Amino acid sequence: EILMTQSPATLSVSPGETATLSCRASQSVSSSLAWYQQKPGQAPSLLIYGASTRATGIPARFSGSGSGTEFTLTISSLQSEDFAVYYCQQYNIWPQYTFGQGTKLEIK
Amino acid sequence: EVQLLESGGGLGQLGGSLRLSCAASGFTFKNYAMTWVRQAPGKGLDWVSLVTNAGDSTYYADSVKGRFTISRDNSKNTLYLQMNSLRDEDTAVYYCAKEYYGRFDPWGQGTLVTVSS
Numbered sequence: 001e002i003l004m005t006q007s008p009a010t011l012s013v014s015p016g017e018t019a020t021l022s023c024r025a026s027q028s029v030s031s032s033l034a035w036y037q038q039k040p041g042q043a044p045s046l047l048i049y050g051a052s053t054r055a056t057g058i059p060a061r062f063s064g065s066g067s068g069t070e071f072t073l074t075i076s077s078l079q080s081e082d083f084a085v086y087y088c089q090q091y092n093i094w095p096q097y098t099f100g101q102g103t104k105l106e107i108k
Numbered sequence: 109e110v111q112l113l114e115s116g117g118g119l120g121q122l123g124g125s126l127r128l129s130c131a132a133s134g135f136t137f138k139n140y141a142m143t144w145v146r147q148a149p150g151k152g153l154d155w156v157s158l159v160t161n162a163g164d165s166t167y168y169a170d171s172v173k174g175r176f177t178i179s180r181d182n183s184k185n186t187l188y189l190q191m192n193s194l195r196d197e198d199t200a201v202y203y204c205a206k207e208y209y210g211r212f213d214p215w216g217q218g219t220l221v222t223v224s225s
Contacts, residue, residue: 095143096155097155097210
């Protein structure tokens, strides 16, 4: 099983600033990496797939990068609605998918 | 608009059974693999199971293998999860999602399963 590790567990950032979230895989997942956003009481929603491709309707302030074992989700010009929990997910080994434990992005 | 609506959650007895359903609309259901993901209270996401578009292949996480059965009825645009031999650790919100090349989009709103003795 591929283990996904996200850091930090909690990130405190002020509105308008940039947040950088990390995800590390225990072995290479190539670019088979997705990011999801989950707001309190809601289902997760897809943000990024293929490590760097934004899903339909996702604003350009969300960007993903990385390949292999190291990945980053960057959110620039943070808006109030961006404060949520973010999960990475690998899908390199189909269909033995695994998620990271999540990063909570909170208002500083 | 693509929609997924889960139902069937509730209180399940330890060692008992529950059947979850996921009604799909807004897309050609029979063309897509479907999956279940769960989230224990206050915890992260865990992939549970996947069924291919035709329903002829199924896959499970080790934690539920032999106890849960995923299935689908393409004539009814509905996905199912039969949950047997329920354990405390099965307590979670269960989400269904459309799977496409490994990514899950969209997700249903979830249904809560609580296992109690």
